[in-house]
Amino acid sequence: MTDSIHSLRTSERTVQDQLDAFNAHDLEAFVATYAADAVITGVAPEPIVGAAAIRDFYEPRLQNPDLSCVIDRMVLFGDRWVVAQEQVVNDGVATETIATFDVVDGLISRASMLKA
Template sequence: MALQLAQQATASRCILASPTSCSFIQRVQRRPVPHRLAMAAVKGDVSAEAVVQRQLEAYNARDLEAFMDLLAEDCVATDAVTGAVLGTGRAELRKRYAARFQTDVYSELLGRLCLGSVVVDREIITGLPDAGVADCLATYHCKNGKIQKMEFVWQPRMQ
């Protein structure tokens, strides 16, 4: 069945999502699109994508100060599935990420969607406690060059 879907996807210029991530076929139109970061620079505005990219780079460098500088004072982090609040405000989030950055944590970006002030990243997180690895969808809501809200969907990987 998967082979048939892959052949159909190839024949109709579609992308077949990984069986572990989704079970649908997404049609992709191939056309040039102006790079969003370049467009933001022209407008003199900092795009949400640029903010989230800097946040990812600070996360991977485990640079707590650079990471915290990109969060709004009242930033909220939540579990998007349960609705549980993981942290509210920079002071509380600083404690969470200071502990996280003591490990060899690293986020590999697999894909990114951007629409206005919202950025959704598909990531694989490695270096978690107990040598853990997790698949993650992270949604970032940005305003005035800062991340206002972060929502996460986590799924531990079986090793």
């Protein structure tokens, strides 16, 4: 059974909540935007699979106060696919990234990052 709060959240709101948690360096809120079996590709050599692995990967990164992200543009395809043009800033250096998010029942089930 899906948590009703998550199922009522739009795909764009889920992605925005994920971004807000990332920028607040709030690991638990960040992980909470992902499904328990979510897969993230493009940020590590191998896919990051599952909430525990997402937490382990992002914990040291979110401790960096010089890490942030801005979404320049966000487009919704259907009701669950979000494509975002982002600027990920680390130590004052911005990297353009195209991110795709597959949002199911208010949680990100799959995310893929392509860095310029």
